[in-house]
Amino acid sequence: MLDGYSRAVADLFLNRWQNYENPGKLAQDIVECEKCPRLRAYAKIAARNRPKRFADWIYWGKPVPGFGDLNARVLIIGLAPASSGALRTGRIFTGDASSRFLVRALHSAGFANQAISESVEDGLEYTDCYLTAAVKCAPPGDKPTGEEFDNCSPYLDAEISLLRNLKVVLALGSMAFRAYVEHLTKSGVEVGRTKFAHGVVYRFPRMPALYASYHPSPRNTNTGKLTPAMLLDVLTRIKGELGPVEHISGPTRRPLGPVA
Numbered sequence: 001m002l003d004g005y006s007r008a009v010a011d012l013f014l015n016r017w018q019n020y021e022n023p024g025k026l027a028q029d030i031v032e033c034e035k036c037p038r039l040r041a042y043a044k045i046a047a048r049n050r051p052k053r054f055a056d057w058i059y060w061g062k063p064v065p066g067f068g069d070l071n072a073r074v075l076i077i078g079l080a081p082a083s084s085g086a087l088r089t090g091r092i093f094t095g096d097a098s099s100r101f102l103v104r105a106l107h108s109a110g111f112a113n114q115a116i117s118e119s120v121e122d123g124l125e126y127t128d129c130y131l132t133a134a135v136k137c138a139p140p141g142d143k144p145t146g147e148e149f150d151n152c153s154p155y156l157d158a159e160i161s162l163l164r165n166l167k168v169v170l171a172l173g174s175m176a177f178r179a180y181v182e183h184l185t186k187s188g189v190e191v192g193r194t195k196f197a198h199g200v201v202y203r204f205p206r207m208p209a210l211y212a213s214y215h216p217s218p219r220n221t222n223t224g225k226l227t228p229a230m231l232l233d234v235l236t237r238i239k240g241e242l243g244p245v246e247h248i249s250g251p252t253r254r255p256l257g258p259v260a
């Protein structure tokens with residue numbers, strides 16, 4: 001039996017996204033996507049010009065789908081894969097400083113089985129939590145264009161439609177926040193005045209609560225704008241809102257990352 005939110009999403013997307021009842025098919029379509037020539041070209045350049053410390057890596061170099069518990073009640077949305085992180089490792093929030101900061105906090109809050117997120121082979125699994133990015137390709141300077149956001153938004157819509165137990169969305173940074181608000185608007189939700197701020201929470205009828213946090217990028221964490229305690233506080237509030245797990249967690253979807 002679907003609850004109100006799940007029914008609303010299912011009704012909205014069943015016809016449009018019926019091909020995506022299968023998360024594997026969605027992930028495959030994301031990985032093969034070529035809609036943004038600038039970003040696809042940048043991936044090749046970044047892989048070719050990789051830093052010395054990653055000279056031995058075979059870069060993933062493709063779009064990066066979301067990763068986590070398909071029965072999750074919490075969806076975490078970042079901006080985009082990092083050039084030396086997910087673009088390299090093939091798994092979202094894996095292998096860079098932002099990932100380490102975030103996954104340590106997720107482990108402390110009980111959403112991750114370990115505090116390490118370095119490669120697709122590291123054994124990381126999430127419980128009650130699914131991570132994705134608003135834009136699935138790494139952008140130069142961490143700045144996707146408006147057109148690239150728009151091109152990629154159907155994939156975010158489709159991922160959300162597959163997460164049938166969602167109760168909370170946590171947007172990391174103002175761009176991810178805006179991407180999710182646009183998803184709500186497209187879904188017919190009257191969002192009213194929403195403004196990004198760290199720790200803010202918005203509630204909409206029959207929709208997940210929307211929390212916001214500063215993005216755990218080095219420019220925020222190295223300057224103390226976002227501290228481990230601040231992020232853990234947001235995650236702890238979310239955990240408190242969820243209450244006990246009411247469902248059996250699903251498999252952590254295997255990423256389609258590089259194998260060597």
Ligand code: SF4
Pocket residue numbers: 030033034035036037039040063135136137148151152155
């Ligand atoms: S950013 Fe999204 S829409 Fe653009 S090429 Fe990558 S996966 Fe496709």
